[in-house]
Amino acid sequence: MGDPSRPATESVERSLDSTLESVDHAEDLAVGLARRVGFGEEDLMKIGLAVRESMVNAVVHGNRYNTNKKVRFSASMNGGRFTVRVADEGDGFDYAHLPDPLTPENLLRTSGRGIFLIRSFMDDFHARRLEPGGTEVTLVKFAVSK
């Protein structure tokens, strides 16, 4: 749980290469900022994993490790609202029609749990298509969980 008595605005923004090293870097940046603004260990774990899954989607499924494509990452804390945005330059992804990983027929699938974990660990999650191409996801964690 964050400390609502610390409303200060802090932010970090990077343009990252489409590599797994960028996944680690973005997670470190997000968790570092979240720690500085007062989130506890349980929330830090959730934020870290959600950012990792978002970055993996951008690097692997969005940009497909293309060295010519970048991932835009930002994290900010504003008035008790911790917001992370991850944008890729890929062909787009249909977040609205994902199979439910909890149904019996999907339970033993080896993939398809990333978005589910993000939704489970964050207070808000949404995605939008970018023009001319790409997808931006927004993850929100409130300092005092809803």
Add this chain to the structure above:
Amino acid sequence: MSVKLSTRQVGDVSVVDVAGRITLGEGSSALRETLRDMVGKNQKKILLNLGDVSYIDSSGIGELVSGFTSVTNSGGQLKLLNLNKRVKDLLQITKLYTVFDVHDDEAHAIRSFT
């Protein structure tokens, strides 16, 4: 540190001690290769000791599921030992906790293989 896997034999059970991070990339690949190698060697009783796993992501969970399916389909058993809170929470939230046979005590886990 990514991941470190070491295998030891306790009776007819192969115990794999896993330490570090099971995440997309080196960590999940190493686990996949170790389990594939064991299945290839016809090892039927595999106990994954996850006590020193510091981090696991959806890719790592996928490797656990893949290993479980692969071992089970080859007529073997794959069980989990010493889940920390983080791994346990993830398996519970993904409803996989009841899919795996999970143990907290190694000797008990070894005896549970049939």
